Amino acid sequence: MPTHTNGGPGALNSIGVGLKRKVEADLAACIGCHECLQACPVAGPELRIADLNAATVGIIPPSDVIRRFVWECFQCGRCVPACPVGLERDAMVLWQKSNLYPRPKAYADQLRLMGGGGGVARRAEQSLLNLQARPRLKGLAQHVDKRTLRAADTLFFFGCNIFSETGTAAKVLALADYLGCNYEVLGGMRSCCGWPHLLSGDLARSEELMDHLFGRIQAAAPREVVTIGAECYTALKRLVAVKGEAFMPVTTASWIRRNLHRFPIKQVADPLTFHDACHISRKLDEGEEARRILRQFGYLIEMPQSGGNGVCCGYHQFEVNPAQVVHLRKKRLAMARQTGAGTMVVECVRCLEAFAPLADEAGVRVVDLVDLVHDAVKDDSRMKPQPVHFTSPITQGRKGPIPAEGA
Numbered sequence: 486m487p488t489h490t491n492g493g494p495g496a497l498n499s500i501g502v503g504l505k506r507k508v509e510a511d512l513a514a515c516i517g518c519h520e521c522l523q524a525c526p527v528a529g530p531e532l533r534i535a536d537l538n539a540a541t542v543g544i545i546p547p548s549d550v551i552r553r554f555v556w557e558c559f560q561c562g563r564c565v566p567a568c569p570v571g572l573e574r575d576a577m578v579l580w581q582k583s584n585l586y587p588r589p590k591a592y593a594d595q596l597r598l599m600g601g602g603g604g605v606a607r608r609a610e611q612s613l614l615n616l617q618a619r620p621r622l623k624g625l626a627q628h629v630d631k632r633t634l635r636a637a638d639t640l641f642f643f644g645c646n647i648f649s650e651t652g653t654a655a656k657v658l659a660l661a662d663y664l665g666c667n668y669e670v671l672g673g674m675r676s677c678c679g680w681p682h683l684l685s686g687d688l689a690r691s692e693e694l695m696d697h698l699f700g701r702i703q704a705a706a707p708r709e710v711v712t713i714g715a716e717c718y719t720a721l722k723r724l725v726a727v728k729g730e731a732f733m734p735v736t737t738a739s740w741i742r743r744n745l746h747r748f749p750i751k752q753v754a755d756p757l758t759f760h761d762a763c764h765i766s767r768k769l770d771e772g773e774e775a776r777r778i779l780r781q782f783g784y785l786i787e788m789p790q791s792g793g794n795g796v797c798c799g800y801h802q803f804e805v806n807p808a809q810v811v812h813l814r815k816k817r818l819a820m821a822r823q824t825g826a827g828t829m830v831v832e833c834v835r836c837l838e839a840f841a842p843l844a845d846e847a848g849v850r851v852v853d854l855v856d857l858v859h860d861a862v863k864d865d866s867r868m869k870p871q872p873v874h875f876t877s878p879i880t881q882g883r884k885g886p887i888p889a890e891g892a
């Protein structure tokens with residue numbers, strides 16, 4: 486098997502060592518049944534499993550068909566539950582990504598400014614981006630790439646998503662202010678979680694960024710770290726699995742659900758449907774948290790392909806094949822429309838960015854879970870926030886589930 490990662494021959498990092506071991510074992514167990522590729526939204530009929538497996542272990546060079554497939558794969562994991570012997574095709578393709586060169590320009594363009602370190606040119610470009618974004622970010626601007634974090638029970642980790650034009654980060658902080666939470670914020674390109682790099686096959690850079698993030702989080706000694714992106718959440722889950730449970734990673738849905746009794750509920754007249762984030766629902770089986778909230782806000786209708794069988798927004802293809810991802814997104818929106826729901830709710834800022842531009846044309850409103858709660862809070866004139874603080878578990882050594890704010 487090829488043994489290099491990240492731009493050329495070299496030693497494997499710990500992610501690469503684990504991935505290589507996993508892929509070797511899975512390839513040895515593969516029965517060549519093709520089921521994984523049948524379930525895959527990007528694999529075409531010209532892709533043969535025997536060739537793919539042979540190219541994965543380096544027995545044959547990857548053909549153009551295989552190269553295209555590898556770069557178009559958005560690591561949704563839909564192939565995994567399809568495998569009758571429990572193998573992970575997504576990991577095999579990720580391994581190929583990490584060994585395939587040259588990397589597409591679309592990948593490089595997407596990842597260029599994500600993450601700290603690098604040369605003077607990168608840092609200057611990041612500073613310019615921060616400066617340009619400042620007027621649009623308003624209050625959020627103070628948190629972008631700030632050097633010092635104060636200790637707080639809750640750390641909202643937005644990373645690169647702090648720049649998202651969806652405004653989700655600002656709305657989450659408005660909800661935290663409403664509750665009177667004791668929180669700190671970590672955001673900006675220099676605190677990228679590294680998961681987009683992992684999904685693109687850049688294993689070395691990914692591990693470097695995750696290590697950096699772990700150090701930054703420790704500076705705030707939070708009890709919980711709340712994210713607005715499915716990938717950031719997955720990166721945090723890996724960090725605590727590898728480095729120990731110094732904090733609890735939390736999705737926005739879990740954080741809202743725990744505090745739901747303190748938010749006003751504004752019923753949505755039309756039925757709602759829910760688009761699962763692959764990394765939360767399929768890979769971590771945590772899609773129920775969002776659904777429990779949605780059932781409070783309205784009548785929830787499931788799409789035919791939902792939960793572990795959901796359809797990916799395709800964000801992490803990085804638009805190597807823009808026509809393909811637009812087609813898939815339109816199909817997903819059509820599925821939402823066919824349920825009779827007026828609104829498709831998502832729980833990851835990347836899904837929102839992927840679907841929102843096509844929503845009007847599809848005749849479906851696309852919103853984040855955060856939007857529903859924020860709308861209710863914004864219109865509320867009765868409820869007053871109750872400031873509550875609890876002590877950091879790192880200084881106090883407390884364990885166990887986090888109680889609701891004020892509980």
Ligand code: SF4
Pocket residue numbers: 524525526527528557558559560561562563564565574575578
């Ligand atoms: S992860 Fe998704 S896109 Fe990639 S091979 Fe599996 S099903 Fe296809």
Ligand code: SF4
Pocket residue numbers: 514515516517518519520521522534567568569570571572573574
């Ligand atoms: S579904 Fe599983 S066993 Fe069948 S070809 Fe794919 S990886 Fe191999």
